[in-house]
Amino acid sequence: MIIQLFNGKRLDIADYSLKRLFHHIPSISLSHITENVEGRDGLLFMETFLESRVISVELLYESYDIYDYYLLRDEINALFTRKESFYVIFKNEPYKRYLVRLNQSFEVEPNQYMNSFTVEFTCVNIFGEAVADTSSLKEWDSNKWAWNGQIIWDDDLKYSFNSNSFIIKNLGNVDIDPRQSELEITLKGTFASSVVINNETTGDVYVYNGSLTSNDVLVLKGVQSFKNGASVFRNTNKKLIRLFAGENNFTITGGSVSSVDFNFRFLYL
Template sequence: MINIESIDGYRYDLTGMGIHPLKLIIDSLSPRHESEIVEGRDGHVDLETTYDGRTLSASFYIESVDGYDYNQLRNQVYRLFNGKTYFYVIDVKEPKKRWKVKTASKFTVDKLSRIVGAFDLALMSTSPYAESIGTTLDELTFDKEKWQVGQGLVLENPVYVHQLPTFKIFNAGDVTVDPCQMPLRITFKGESTNLQIKNLTTGDTWAYTGITGVNDTITLDGIRSLINGVSVFGQTNKKVLSIAPGWNDFEITGASEFLISFDFRFYYY
């Protein structure tokens, strides 16, 4: 079974619409290898491997109320899966992970009887990864309807809001959260002079050569560096902080009283 959600969070009642999901197939990662041939040397030099976006496929059948309603239902299918509009597809066997997709190619609803039709969708995601429905600022407990078994959660109950200069941040996913590619929002509020936020696990350091007061808020939103909503990118070392899979050790220098929070999703193969 499959659930479909709009980008703004509306979950379609497919069965109520007369659209019945049958199966969802998720293809493997598609590696893209970059290599170089060296003259006079056998083989090639392996430079880097990255991933293409992900491909998926889904099967449905439709059942209208009567023969007159069939074409309207078919048109509703074409409207929903129009090829331009992104939506989330969710396998009900893994209900707390989702894929952001759109229809990859044309398809036909085959009419099987006066009121029944069937169709297959080829889907494409620009990202090779599934993402968690919940974020790190949602409570990481299974009774909150945000998380499931198999998402890499640990019993230590990770914390994502801190006040001390050394702390740990946990990434339950398979993939490093890179703010150049994925949403990552780090919020620091408090007094600082020449602030540095260091991820000792990845070796990343973000630094600001300025002063903040007790009521000032620094926001690292993707690749942007803001203070009270105004860019201060030119006063930073122009670096970003990434979050590796597993536990990440952080250290803050140049700050006195402060509160820092990390808001991101987990990403899965």
């Protein structure tokens, strides 16, 4: 198991004389808003929300003697007890990570040789996310056996285009919503008076009411819009572009596209 900090530093638990015995990743908890309707059996479900998830990991420590145990105990406590969030990555799924915080205190019981203990992590983001984003080079890594979990190589998997129509493949099993998840769209081209980006799969239509020259760059980042680094949100139709899981068919109208790039991370239930 790997601990990855926000500064990019990776800490392998093996360097702390730890072994992962097994871990449990339960399904996400659901919360339902219901109503009783007179004359109708059962409940009427009005809305459902995804709530939380706690990952539990059983670990084994190994020490040389009881004095080594005391040193190791302090190192283990410092490894997991952090005020800030961090990522955990399990080596049998190296393409995926979870943003977590320690859920509750844990105890490393004393033994001069070895003992097991359990650590629980609360998911800050309830979804697992791809370690690599779509701007990363797609390279086969024999140590990871898969690129973002896809066993089958896909030569058509692209996230940069120079045409007005294209397909974006979201290989995760969760929709990408820029109000909650990373999504950056960078567009260059020549547009006389407006830019219309249409995800025909979701039905989302984004409109920027302004021109673009060959020297301009339009960036949709989260819920914000920028032209050459300056906010142009007020010049848009205040709509967002989402990505459904699977294939998303896009068209861009109003001018000619020189390049358009999509950068995001796949999400996993």
